[in-house]
Structures are given as structure tokens and as C-alpha cells.
Amino acid sequence: MTEQLPYAGITVVELADDPAGEHVGKLLADLGATVLKVEPPEGATSRRTGPYVTGREGDPDASLAFWTYNTGKQSITVEPSERAATVADLARTADVLLSTASPRELAEEGWSHEQLRADNPALVVLSVTPFGLTGPWADRRTSELVGLALGGTLNSCGYDDHSIPPVLPGGNQTYEMAASYAHIGLLLALIERQATGRGQLVDVSMHEANAVSGELANPYWFYPKAIVKRQTNRHAQPVATQSATFRCADGVYVYFALILSEPRAWKTLVDWMSDHDLAADLTDPAYDDVAYRQQSFSHVQELVEVFFLLMDSETAYHEGQRRGLPIGPLRALEELADDEHLRERGYFVDIDVDGTTATFPGVPYRTSAFHAVPGPPPRLGQHTDQIRAEEVAR
């Protein structure tokens, strides 16, 4: 195993101030790049948003939002008056400039993409913005909720009861879709640079990243011209389908799509229910006929509801999976780190953050060539002196 990480030797100047830009910077740092995060004296926005480490509320070095998206980076704080000169200096020898500024915000900076690229033709400018740098909406405002609304994702998410509005899925996903495409776009530019020696501008639009990530929603519109409708915790579809979540004895729901048309899955389910003496009349040969099963759908659904209600969710998960059924419990966050499978794969990692050991999610790539582990998130300005000294040395 060559232990060199894939982005070793790549230097990134990060001017990112939202989860999209910060997460792509984190991926680059976790995989070996040197990521210089340029922050104002008061710190990036994520340092000033919670949640915080308990007892350290308001401490810019203890924001868990910052920790989430900024592992392994170096932090340099810069006074507003020195910002333009510092960015120009750092970008002159960097490989990548990562920016989340909208056109209007860029116009207020003392530097431009064009100027930085002219000074360093090999520079890749990775711009990750809510709508992209061009077009009529380029300077519009967004947020997690508004981004998912405009991008189409929210139209698919919520409850069967349509008096309840569409409901936001958790975890900053509108930004995550942009971060994923930013990683892809940067790599395409770096691969192209390997052949040409030239950098370029990579203009990632969060809105478009959302608009192309609706899975079935756009194809249902592009082909049969149908609009999908939201349904509780299962695929939005043009027509209503049966519930696919079942409540278990421990109050935890499992996801299990009851598909009556597949004979093998049906037999597996009935055998499983029989082993718990809960198959009732489903063993009747009449149910061997798919049409009869479909006619009796609500009866079947009720029996399956009772079956799961009498079993705890972990039993349902492992027994069902061992029988070959795709089933999964809706796990809460506190249940993840104890999962035996994730433990054996060493997914979660302990990171020393300023003398405190904290558990973090690991890098979601396992390879034969390297083993990547996130580094600690930097304290505000932790690397200012070091980066300044290196600047002078260059």
C-alpha cells in the first residue's frame, strides 16, 4: 500500500462560508490536500452558529457546525484591509481557489477570478454558489429550506396528509448536493490540467445540483408528463401507494416495501411470519396467486403491521436481512456509533481536538491504496503565523 493520499501536494485556498463550500474543502483536506481556510478575525459563519460543545457556548473553537465541515484544514485569520493582498498572494502559488461568493459579493472583493487566473494560469477557481455565477437568479438569496424548495426536492418530501406542507429533510442536503458536484467538477478540472497544464473556472450551481437530483421526479415529468406527489417516508409517485414503514414493539419504525408481485419475496415473508406463528391465513394456497394477493392487499398489510408490532426493530432488521429481505430500522443518531458492522469497519474515528477526544464520522472511502482519516478542525487563526512565514519564504 502506498500511503500517499490522493490529493497530497495540492494546495487549496478556501474562501468558503456555507456548508457546500466548507464540505468540499473538508473532503479535499481529508484526502490529503493542504487547505488554507482564510477567515475574518471573528471567524467563519459556521464558527458562530451552534450547536456548541456543551459548556463552551459561543466559543468559535467549539462550534460543532464548524467541526462538522472543517476537519483537517489550516486556519489563517486576515483583517479586511489585508484580505485582497493575502488572497492574491496565496492564490499565486495555489492549485485551487475555493469560493462561495455570489457575483454581487465578488464585486465587493479586492480581487477577481480573472485577475487571479491571469496571475496563475494553472489555478482552478472552484466557485460553489446558490444559483451559479450567471443567469437571472445569480444574486438571489437562499437557505437550506428555500434551496430545497426551488430545486424541486421538497416537492417530493412530507406526509400522505397534504394539509401538512412539504417537510424539510434533515442535514443541510441542499448544500450537500452542491458539495458533491463541486468535488466532481474540481476533479474533472484537475484531470484536464494534467493534460494541458492550464486551470479554469468551475462554476457549480447549487440550484441546478438540486434540480438534477430528484431521482424519479424529472423522468416522470419528461416521459409521461406526470407530477409526483409526496407520501410518508416512501417514494413520491404520481399515484398513491401503500405505507412502507411499520412500527415495531420498541416504538422504532422499520422501512419495508411489501412487494406482492415477487413470488420469492412473498414466500420469504410468509415463512418468516409462520415461524413466529403470525402468518394467520396467509399460508392458504389461494395466496400463491399474485392476483389474489393483490386483491387482499389491505388484509395482508394489516397482518404485516401486527407482525412487526410484536417484534423489536433490531430483531426485525437482522432476522429479515438474514432471510434476504431488504429491510432497515429508522435509526436515531445515538444508535449509529454502536452498530456492530460500522464498528468492525472502523467507520467512526476518535479525533483529538485540542486535548479533547471526540468521535467523528470517518472518510467514506475504503481503498487498497491509502487509508484516510480526518484531521482535527483548526482553532481560529491557529495557522496564521505559519502560513505567513511560508508566504514570506516563497
Next chain:
Amino acid sequence: MTTEPTEPGRVPGPRRGPLSGVRVADFCWMGVGSVATRLLADFGAEVIKIEDRNRLDTPRRLPIYKGDLRSYGDEDANPDPNKGGLFNNYCRNKLGVTINMKSESGRALAERLISASSVVTENFAPGVMERWGLTYDRLRELREDVIFARMSGYGHSGPHHEYRSYGPVIQAVSGMSFISGLPDREPSGWGLSYMDNQAAYYNSAALLMAIFNRQRTGQGMEVDASAVEIGISLLGPDLLDTLVNQRPSRRPGFPRGNRSAHDDVAPHGVYPAAGDDQWVAITVTDDAEWGRLVAAMGEPDWAREERFATGRGRREHEDDLDKLMTSWTSGLDKHAITELLQGAEVTAGAVQDPRDLDEVDPQIAARGTFFDLDHPVIGPARFEGTPIAFSETVQENWRSAPLLGEDNHYVFGEVLGLGDDELAELEAEGAI
């Protein structure tokens, strides 16, 4: 069939883009794998999709057809494999061949194709590639610097690596469903296989990372990416709140529905607009933005109540605030609200459906996010493009998805150098 002449404009040839010259033996199917390798095909790689006539790729079967509305599960018993819209969407710019991997000569042919490629991709259930003898060790014998990308739900090690999954199961097991919904009731989770897309994007990036790395070092690699692990990496700050602060997510008031995580941010919701099931999202970060919203709404008396003057006050009285906001939004068009509020520097946006994205949204139109390609069976069709504008890199959309086995002749004949008699023999014995 392999002997049918290819239609004009569908003939494979040299590709443009940063990945031109990279040939991929692509065993991927379903959603995750097909979307992951589509990105490579879009940017110049020669992605050769390997299919089995006896076990059609599910998107070829799913009844997403022009002019024929059916639910996802309402498949034909013997569907036309070239009619599926989802397959067209997932497999544009790829070549398509058929190989019967149950036959010995089929497996030998696959190995020949792998030897002529430098990337191999798969997202089968665990054990399938092993059954065919296609382990990383074997692939390296065929091509020393091979990149072998394995995309699965749980990864290829650990006690649950054989568990079966698809998007909604991944979302459940990774915690993504639980954190999505109104407090104190069943989670609403996700109305799509979000993790199929995200796992695909992470796998596209892994493939590009490995190609970038190989061009620097000369070394290939095997990549094992688990969708559950990718999902957990996307949970955001709530995960560290639990891991670091031991704060359980099973707690009153969590998940937050459409409300903000911050105790001084409101309104923050999705409000009804004119029409059936039409909505608009509005989020107000601070008092200045609240002031702009009040002005844009025409200064209604309720909005000047003292209890709504500060973020904390608005948050404390959020149930009332949401009702009053609803009284303003109801009856107004969702796009009109968006225009009015964005014009007033207030963060707002209509809940857009795919028709809105395609026909109303001026940003999507200006950026050219969607594009059209013709297909021999389906006819003209619209595609979801790449949400990136590059100043240099070109995305060459040269062809819609391959018909079943459309490129057998080109790939086995011109690329691998098999003669017509050999091809005829393979066809006769059912190996291709």
C-alpha cells in the same frame, strides 16, 4: 441484435473531454452505479455498459414511458427493453453490449474486455463478482494498473456486508430518515432515493480521484464505498451534537420539521399558496430581514405587534406567526410571492415541481441545465445535465442510451478484434 446496422449519428468514435482515452468495463446497473458511471461517459470516457439479456437492468423494465402513465411497480411481464425513460436518463453517452456471464465463453469475453479497459465498475450484491472470479487480484492480472470501483450498501467487509439495500433502506439505517419530519410523530423521511444520487456522486468522485491519482503515480486501486457510510457523512452538525454532547436525537421537539435549529430565527416555514397543494418557503434570518418582509407584505397590523419585534419573540410565538403568515400567503401565487420577496431581499422560494423546473424556472433555462437527445425507440427526450459551467471542460452529449446490445459489433469486433465468424459463434451459443 449485433448484426443490425447502427443508425447514423449513433456510430461510436473518438470522444472529447478530460476522460477521453479512458475505457471503462461497466458492470453497473440499477440507480447508483448507472448514475455514477454516467458522469464518466458525459466527460469523454468510453463507458461500455455490460448487460445480460436474461436479466434486464431494472430501469429498462420500469414503466416510465412517454404517453403512458403508470406507477413504478406496474411493469409489463415482457417489457420492451428499449422503451424505458429512466434507463435512457441513466445511460446516455454510454456504449451497450450484452454478455451472458453464466456461459464460459461469455466470462472469457468479459475478461478480454477488462484487459482492454483500465477501469472496472460494479454495484452488484456482494459475492457476484467473486462468483465470476473477478476479484481485484484477478483484475490486476488482466490489467496491472486497473481501477476497480465497488459500490454497495454496506461495503465489502463487516458482519452485515451481505445485507440487501436500496435507497430507502440506506436512508433508514444511516439515520437520514429519522432526522426528517415533524416532532413527535412518524418521520416523513425522504420521498426519493436521495442516497442513490448521493452514493452515485460520491462514487463518481471516487472514480475521478482514482484516475487523477493513477495519472500521478502510475498505480491503480480498489475502492470500496458504502452508501450507509456516505449517508452518515451527510448528517450534518446534529450528528456531532449527539456524538460529542451525548445529546440523543430521540428527544421532544426533534426533528424540527421546517423550523430553524436556532432559537432566534423565524419565520422559517413552508406556507400555502394559491392553487391545489401549492407552497412557498420563507426563511428570515434576522430582524433586518424581518423588517423587509413586513414592508413587502404591506405592513399588516399583526406584523407590527411587539411580540414579533425580535427573533426570540417570533420564535416564541411561532405557531401564531405561522398562522398569520399563512393568512398572507394563501391566495397568492407561489411564483409571485417568490418574485416579490426576492425583489425585497427576503429569502423565499416556491416549492417547485418538475414542470416548474422545466417550463417556468428562468435560471434553469438560462443555464441550460436540461438538454435534449433523440432516441431510436423513444424519440426526442429531455435529460438532466451536469450542474456545472466549466470555462474549458466540454461535456459532449453524443448519443442517448444504447439499445440492448447496440454496440456488440463495435466493441467485440472493432475494439477487441473478434472476427465476424467468432461473433456469429458467440451469438449462436447465447454468450452475447
